[in-house]
Amino acid sequence: MDPSKVLIVDDNLDLAHALELRLRANNYQAVLAQSGPSAVALALAHKPIAILLDLHLPKEDGLAVMMEFRSCPEIAGVPVIVMSADCSVVTQHKVLDAGAHAFLDKPLNHRSLLHMLRGIEMRSADQQRLMATDPHRLQD
Amino acid sequence: MSLSTVMMNDMATKVLVVDDSAADRNLVRLSLSAASQRYNLDCAERLSEGLEKLEMGRPDVVLLDLNLPDSQGTDTVKRVAHKAPDVPILVLTGSDDDRLALEAVRTGAQDYIVKGQMDSNALTRAMHHAIERHQVIATLRESRQKQLDFKDKFLSHVSHELRSPLACIHQFAEVMLDGLAGPLTAKEREYLQSVLRNAGQLNNLINDLLDAASANVGKLTIEPARVDTQEVIGHLVLMLGTKAKTRGVSLTTTIGAQIPAVQADRRRLVQIFVNLVENALKFTDAGGEINLRASISEQDPRFVQFTVADTGKGINPQNLDLIFDRLYQEQNAVSNRQGLGLGLAISKELVEQHGGRIWVESELGKGSVFTFTVPQFSLSAIVSRVLVYEGRLQEASLVGVEMARGSREVTDEVWELTRRRSRAIVERCILPDKDLLLPSMQALGEREMIFILACTDPSGASVLEKRILGQLIAAPQITNTSIYRTFCIPLPKTVAVDRGLDEQLKWVSQEIEKLILKTSGL
Numbered sequence: 001m002d003p004s005k006v007l008i009v010d011d012n013l014d015l016a017h018a019l020e021l022r023l024r025a026n027n028y029q030a031v032l033a034q035s036g037p038s039a040v041a042l043a044l045a046h047k048p049i050a051i052l053l054d055l056h057l058p059k060e061d062g063l064a065v066m067m068e069f070r071s072c073p074e075i076a077g078v079p080v081i082v083m084s085a086d087c088s089v090v091t092q093h094k095v096l097d098a099g100a101h102a103f104l105d106k107p108l109n110h111r112s113l114l115h116m117l118r119g120i121e122m123r124s125a126d127q128q129r130l131m132a133t134d135p136h137r138l139q140d
Numbered sequence: 141m142s143l144s145t146v147m148m149n150d151m152a153t154k155v156l157v158v159d160d161s162a163a164d165r166n167l168v169r170l171s172l173s174a175a176s177q178r179y180n181l182d183c184a185e186r187l188s189e190g191l192e193k194l195e196m197g198r199p200d201v202v203l204l205d206l207n208l209p210d211s212q213g214t215d216t217v218k219r220v221a222h223k224a225p226d227v228p229i230l231v232l233t234g235s236d237d238d239r240l241a242l243e244a245v246r247t248g249a250q251d252y253i254v255k256g257q258m259d260s261n262a263l264t265r266a267m268h269h270a271i272e273r274h275q276v277i278a279t280l281r282e283s284r285q286k287q288l289d290f291k292d293k294f295l296s297h298v299s300h301e302l303r304s305p306l307a308c309i310h311q312f313a314e315v316m317l318d319g320l321a322g323p324l325t326a327k328e329r330e331y332l333q334s335v336l337r338n339a340g341q342l343n344n345l346i347n348d349l350l351d352a353a354s355a356n357v358g359k360l361t362i363e364p365a366r367v368d369t370q371e372v373i374g375h376l377v378l379m380l381g382t383k384a385k386t387r388g389v390s391l392t393t394t395i396g397a398q399i400p401a402v403q404a405d406r407r408r409l410v411q412i413f414v415n416l417v418e419n420a421l422k423f424t425d426a427g428g429e430i431n432l433r434a435s436i437s438e439q440d441p442r443f444v445q446f447t448v449a450d451t452g453k454g455i456n457p458q459n460l461d462l463i464f465d466r467l468y469q470e471q472n473a474v475s476n477r478q479g480l481g482l483g484l485a486i487s488k489e490l491v492e493q494h495g496g497r498i499w500v501e502s503e504l505g506k507g508s509v510f511t512f513t514v515p516q517f518s519l520s521a522i523v524s525r526v527l528v529y530e531g532r533l534q535e536a537s538l539v540g541v542e543m544a545r546g547s548r549e550v551t552d553e554v555w556e557l558t559r560r561r562s563r564a565i566v567e568r569c570i571l572p573d574k575d576l577l578l579p580s581m582q583a584l585g586e587r588e589m590i591f592i593l594a595c596t597d598p599s600g601a602s603v604l605e606k607r608i609l610g611q612l613i614a615a616p617q618i619t620n621t622s623i624y625r626t627f628c629i630p631l632p633k634t635v636a637v638d639r640g641l642d643e644q645l646k647w648v649s650q651e652i653e654k655l656i657l658k659t660s661g662l
Binding site for chain 1: 299300303304306307308310311312314315318320321343551552553554557561564
């Protein structure tokens with residue numbers, strides 16, 4: 001089976017690369033994007049299981065990028081994990097209120113991240129199983 | 141409206157006179173009609189009428205008599221300033237009460253003018269000065285706010301800029317240590333660990349810098365709860381023991397058996413201790429000792445007193461007053477790692493935020509003793525605010541909210557956030573002057589209990605209970621990770637009337653504590 005894909009949106013290429021190494025070692029395939037528009041295009045093309053989004057992108061606000069994901073029906077349901085070095089409670093609330101799946105501080109705790117990704121995978125596997133066995137579920 | 145438009149153009153200056161004396165209103169009208177500039181005059185006889193007119197439209201200035209049929213003295217100024225904070229006030233006063241007039245200026249009026257001495261020139265000059273003064277103050281306030289906002293933005297920016305490269309160093313060192321770039325030799329592993337350790341230290345320094353900067357704008361915040369004194373000191377010894385050992389210094393503790401819990405922000409309490417111990421380590425040679433001590437304060441038994449005593453070099457007596465100052469550095473450190481000189485200043489700020497104080501005693505060559513105090517945890521002190529009204533105990537109920545991790549896949553970070561957010565929602569549901577969120581008694585791991593002491597009968601409590609549950613379930617983002625349950629317990633009312641209030645209060649808080657412990661299953 002092909003490895004699940006994870007989209008990383010971060011303008012810091014070094015950091016994205018370190019994250020990619022970490023993900024690859026745990027059998028995920030990372031796709032890198034450095035800006036909002038390219039992130040949307042890549043998400044549409046690759047259908048990742050999750051999106052890791054840096055809150056501080058050079059030209060746009062991470063929250064605005066998240067809204068763009070939400071407004072595309074094909075990828076609106078993909079969980080967005082927001083990463084930021086600004087770990088104030090206010091920022092965390094703002095991010096979660098805007099619909100993020102979770103918030104992770106930088107420097108990233110990779111164990112938390114991998115744990116989260118496993119959870120997301122398990123849930124989507126459950127959903128697919130449900131849909132396969134119970135066609136009425138689809139109409140809900 | 142800016143000053144220049146008022147002064148320069150041909151538009152009439154809008155003036156509202158609030159004065160119950162027809163003669164005084166006429167005097168103003170006459171004075172203004174004699175002036176060269178145009179004025180648009182509106183009058184009110186009572187304060188209520190004046191406030192209504194302020195609601196309809198903003199005049200450029202209000203001329204205000206202090207003694208009106210429906211309002212007297214400086215209260216009149218306060219009510220106008222509250223209604224229209226952006227309109228300057230010029231007080232009209234009789235010749236005999238300039239003391240009151242000065243007080244009015246302190247309360248928020250821009251200036252005053254004595255009615256008996258009022259002529260066209262004096263009145264227009266005073267009015268324009270009032271408008272100008274008001275404008276200047278508003279501009280100053282605005283620019284101060286801008287500066288603060290800028291500082292906030294700047295800090296957030298710097299924090300991000302400094303942390304990003306650091307995060308990178310951290311990640312790659314970890315990637316290599318975990319063998320993701322191939323197997324490592326023992327030397328490589330050791331060097332990488334050194335990189336990681338120092339990156340961690342740099343991260344702490346950045347945190348210090350941000351803390352100090354927040355303290356500067358009064359933004360260093362604490363969230364006090366009940367903290368077990370024994371447990372927190374045990375945690376500190378585990379945390380700092382190894383570091384002390386590698387320096388050849390022994391870390392010991394002296395804790396009384398009956399040491400009570402404290403009312404503190406646990407994370408901040410640990411931060412204060414870490415600052416003090418790391419400071420002590422800097423000045424203590426190998427073979428020395430650092431002792432952590434907790435006891436009830438002798439000066440004020442409502443406080444617990446913590447000391448960090450070292451057998452180090454001691455502090456020069458003339459510098460004792462300076463060491464809590466920001467950026468102060470003592471010269472004769474044992475280690476060459478100096479830090480930023482912010483640790484003690486931050487500690488002082490944090491201790492004071494807790495309502496305690498911090499001081500130092502030291503003798504050159506013998507060592508230093510840092511002491512700080514933190515209030516004891518006392519449920520009766522906390523609940524008395526809500527329970528006691530007019531010197532009587534009120535009827536009360538305990539409303540509890542239980543939350544639990546909905547699924548195993550919820551990470552610690554998400555769980556922590558869920559707890560915080562749920563608490564915030566519960567806090568919004570209560571009336572701060574009537575109800576009270578009780579501090580958490582102990583962390584329950586996978587569960588969290590929030591208790592509210594509500595000044596209400598059982599039926600009122602069940603309304604509150606339903607409201608909270610409804611809000612929690614309707615809140616986006618948190619319900620999928622947690623399960624909620626609420627319950628309410630009427631408090632026993634069998635308090636003997638012949639006991640004094642203090643006694644009764646103590647008894648009720650003991651009952652509450654028992655109930656909480658029982659309900660939490662502790």
